[in-house]
Structures are given as C-alpha cells and as structure tokens.
Amino acid sequence: MKKALITGVTGQDGSYLAEFLLEKGYEVHGIKRRASLFNTERVDHIYEDPHNENPKFHLHYGDLTDTSNLTRILQEVQPDEVYNLGAQSHVAVSFEAPEYTADVDAIGTLRLLEAIRFLGLEKKTRFYQASTSELYGLVQEIPQKETTPFYPRSPYAVAKMYAYWITVNYRESYGMYACNGILFNHESPRRGETFVTRKITRAVANIAQGLEKCLYLGNMDALRDWGHAKDYVRMQWMMLQQDHAEDFVIATGKQISVREFVRMSCKEAGITVEFSGEGVDEIATVAAVEGNNAPGVSVGDVIVKVDPRYFRPAEVETLLGDPTKAKEKLGWVPEITVEEMCAEMIEGDLQKAKQHALLKKHGYSVAVAKE
Ligand code: NDP
Ligand code: GDR
Numbered sequence: 001m002k003k004a005l006i007t008g009v010t011g012q013d014g015s016y017l018a019e020f021l022l023e024k025g026y027e028v029h030g031i032k033r034r035a036s037l038f039n040t041e042r043v044d045h046i047y048e049d050p051h052n053e054n055p056k057f058h059l060h061y062g063d064l065t066d067t068s069n070l071t072r073i074l075q076e077v078q079p080d081e082v083y084n085l086g087a088q089s090h091v092a093v094s095f096e097a098p099e100y101t102a103d104v105d106a107i108g109t110l111r112l113l114e115a116i117r118f119l120g121l122e123k124k125t126r127f128y129q130a131s132t133s134e135l136y137g138l139v140q141e142i143p144q145k146e147t148t149p150f151y152p153r154s155p156y157a158v159a160k161m162y163a164y165w166i167t168v169n170y171r172e173s174y175g176m177y178a179c180n181g182i183l184f185n186h187e188s189p190r191r192g193e194t195f196v197t198r199k200i201t202r203a204v205a206n207i208a209q210g211l212e213k214c215l216y217l218g219n220m221d222a223l224r225d226w227g228h229a230k231d232y233v234r235m236q237w238m239m240l241q242q243d244h245a246e247d248f249v250i251a252t253g254k255q256i257s258v259r260e261f262v263r264m265s266c267k268e269a270g271i272t273v274e275f276s277g278e279g280v281d282e283i284a285t286v287a288a289v290e291g292n293n294a295p296g297v298s299v300g301d302v303i304v305k306v307d308p309r310y311f312r313p314a315e316v317e318t319l320l321g322d323p324t325k326a327k328e329k330l331g332w333v334p335e336i337t338v339e340e341m342c343a344e345m346i347e348g349d350l351q352k353a354k355q356h357a358l359l360k361k362h363g364y365s366v367a368v369a370k371e
Contacts, residue, residue: 218310251321
C-alpha cells in the first residue's frame with residue numbers, strides 16, 4: 001500500500017486529493033495546523049476514528065514554518081509521495097503579510113525538500129510542488145505554457161517562484177523525483193470564501209435569499225482561466241506516476257472576466273443583471289426581464305458595486321493557460337466546464353442561504369461571516 005503525505009490537507013485541494021488517494025487505495029497522512037476552532041470541515045467526512053483498526057487516513061499537527069516538526073512527521077510516515085499544497089495562498093493577503101508568506105510558501109518548501117534529503121528519502125519519496133499561474137504575473141506570452149518566462153506580481157508569487165526553482169534545483173542536484181504543477185485558478189464549492197469566485201457565489205446566494213443587499217468587488221476586468229479543483233487534483237497525482245519528473249501547466253485554455261463570473265452566478269441563482277458605469281462607479285442592477293425568480297431581490301436593486309479596497313497594489317490582469325503538454329504527455333483533459341462549476345458552487349451556497357433564511361424566518365439570529 002502506497003503512503004502519501006499532504007501538507008494543506010484541510011484546504012480545498014488537500015481535501016479533494018485526500019479523497020482521490022483514499023479511493024486509489026493509499027494510506028493518506030495529512031498535516032493540519034493547530035487552531036482555536038475546528039479547521040477540518042473539508043475533511044471531516046473522511047476522518048477515521050484513530051481507535052478503528054487499520055485507519056487509512058491520519059492527521060498530524062504541524063506547520064510549514066517548523067523544521068523539526070516536518071522532519072519528525074516525514075520520518076514517522078516514510079511517505080512514497082509528498083504533495084506540498086500547504087501555503088498562505090491568498091494573493092491580496094500576501095501584500096499584508098509578505099514575510100510570513102515567504103516563510104511558509106518559499107522556505108516551507110525548502111524545509112520539506114531538505115528534510116526528505118536529510119532523512120535519506122530522496123530516492124524513495126516523490127515530491128509534488130503546488131506551483132501557480134501567478135508566476136506569469138505580468139504576462140510575457142499568450143497563452144502561457146511551461147516555457148513562458150515568469151514575472152511575478154505579488155509577495156505570494158515571488159515566494160512561489162522560489163519554491164518553483166528550489167524544487168527544480170533539488171531534482172537536478174540530488175536526482176529527486178520532484179516536480180511542479182503550474183496550476184491555473186481552480187475552484188469548487190469547497191473554495192475558500194475570500195477568493196473571488198466563492199465570494200461571488202456566496203454573496204449572490206445570500207442576496208437571492210434576501211440575507212444580504214450588495215456585493216462589493218475590486219477589479220471586475222480581471223481575466224482568469226478557471227477550472228474545477230477535482231480535475232486538477234487528479235493531475236497532481238498523475239504527475240507523480242511518470243518515469244521522469246517534469247513540470248506541467250494545468251489549465252482549461254479558456255478565460256472569462258470576474259464580471260462574466262458575476263453574471264453567470266446571478267443567472268444560476270435566478271437573477272438577470274445589467275452592468276452600467278465604469279471603473280469605481282460600475283454597478284450591477286437587477287434587470288426587468290422574464291425569469292427573475294429570486295425571492296430576495298426586486299427589479300432595479302443595485303446588487304454589485306466596486307470597492308477600491310479590493311484593488312491590489314500590483315494586479316495580474318489576465319491569465320490564460322496552454323495545457324497542451326499535459327494533454328499530449330499524460331492524456332489529461334479537464335472534464336468540468338466553468339459553467340458547470342459555477343452551477344455547482346451556486347447550488348451549494350444557495351442550500352446554505354436557504355437554511356439561514358429559514359432560521360431567520362423563525363426568529364433565530366443568523367450572522368453571515370464577511371471578510
Ligand atoms: P487553500 O487556501 O484552500 O489551502 C491552503 C492549505 O494550506 C490549508 O490547509 C491551510 O491550513 C494550509 N496552510 C496555511 N498555512 C500553513 C502553514 N503555515 N503550515 C501548514 N499548512 C498551512 O488553498 P488551495 O487548496 O486552493 O491551494 C492549494 C495549493 O495550491 C496552495 O499552495 C496554493 O497556493 C496553490 N495553488 C492554488 C490554486 C488555486 O486556484 N486554488 C492555483 C495554483 C496554486 P488551514 O486550513 O489551517 O488554513
Ligand atoms: P487569485 O485569486 O489572486 O487569482 O489567486 P482571487 O480569486 O483572489 O482573485 C482573482 C481575480 O479577481 C480579482 N478580484 C477580486 N479578488 C478577490 N479575492 N476579492 C475581490 O473582491 C475581488 N474583486 C476582484 C482579483 O483582483 C484577481 O484579479 C488564486 C489563489 O488560489 C492563488 O493561491 C493561486 O496561486 C492563483 O489563484 C492561481
């Protein structure tokens with residue numbers, strides 16, 4: 001039975017990857033951080049009571065900033081595969097906490113690689129690094145592929161650039177099977193609530209149910225190549241099953257704007273919107289058309305506004321990936337479209353919003369967490 005160790009197991013990708021590997025018959029170990037509240041919601045459904053006989057899913061307390069802790073876990077688990085998904089993964093937050101982001105995202109990767117080497121596991125343990133399309137930042141070529149030059153535009157992306165190269169360096173220096181998946185944005189109903197797609201689907205669902213009035217966004221012109229996390233974790237595993245370690249771009253090859261994602265989400269929630277105004281004055285209004293059937297809104301309601309607080313000191317305006325290498329060498333193709341993904345996200349968030357609306361109707365107070 002193969003053993004995998006996942007950092008960031010409590011995150012969006014970590015949870016889908018853990019499910020995927022358990023289905024493949026792996027023994028899965030994940031690193032979770034100590035928090036003052038439960039932080040395992042995304043993996044609670046696969047949690048196994050440690051008192052069970054032969055549990056296949058194990059959680060270890062740990063942190064990418066803690067070398068001795070990582071070394072001890074690696075020594076204990078002796079994994080065949082390490083998936084380094086743990087990160088301070090929010091681009092805007094990385095401008096607020098650049099040093100912490102560098103410690104976790106850049107040096108955290110080095111700590112893991114060095115621990116694998118220190119323990120003499122470099123010929124046994126295969127290593128996957130969660131690299132990112134943010135490396136392309138100010139794009140030098142459209143679409144972006146494995147050979148496109150990098151131009152990172154945030155402390156997050158600069159930290160991830162170190163992680164990218166140290167992974168390549170350990171492969172070349174020590175013959176480790178270590179590779180980078182350069183993944184473009186991927187989302188799901190498990191996406192963190194402060195990333196733009198989930199912020200939109202969650203707010204639109206709340207607005208549709210009358211729980212919230214208006215969604216405030218930053219740059220609605222930003223263009224992204226959005227895929228589904230389930231498709232992308234399959235590829236993370238495939239990358240570790242080859243004869244030789246190589247780096248791959250993972251993307252859909254299609255892009256849409258944040259504005260278009262708003263329109264799509266509203267439509268899924270039964271609201272047709274019209275955009276007007278420009279720049280910071282842009283708004284989205286509920287249109288007077290047939291088929292608007294969300295109980296929480298009326299024609300003419302302004303449900304989206306721009307708040308410059310969400311602009312970034314340096315923005316990545318456009319990203320579009322070319323996944324040809326992954327298709328040709330690994331036979332990987334994304335199976336879920338952005339429309340299907342958006343529908344799934346809205347469905348999940350509407351279900352929660354309806355529960356909240358029902359509680360509210362019966363006099364219970366409902367606090368909707370916001371950024
Ligand atoms: P999430 O933000 O959902 O998950 C990040 C995970 O990292 C969480 O489990 C989090 O723990 C953990 N983590 C944060 N800080 C530390 C730390 N100091 N030590 C150990 N673990 C830590 O990210 P995603 O699942 O979306 O992304 C997975 C990886 O892929 C990340 O590295 C991200 O940068 C990268 N990536 C993501 C893309 C995307 O579009 N989703 C695209 C390209 C790359 P906790 O739950 O406690 O916060
Ligand atoms: P990104 O994702 O920065 O691409 O990083 P995010 O969803 O945060 O932003 C995408 C684009 O939307 C614009 N935007 C807003 N973003 C947020 N979060 N909130 C807003 O209100 C808002 N309004 C507009 C942003 O400016 C940006 O252009 C994600 C993360 O998962 C990274 O870890 C990963 O490496 C990259 O995707 C690929």
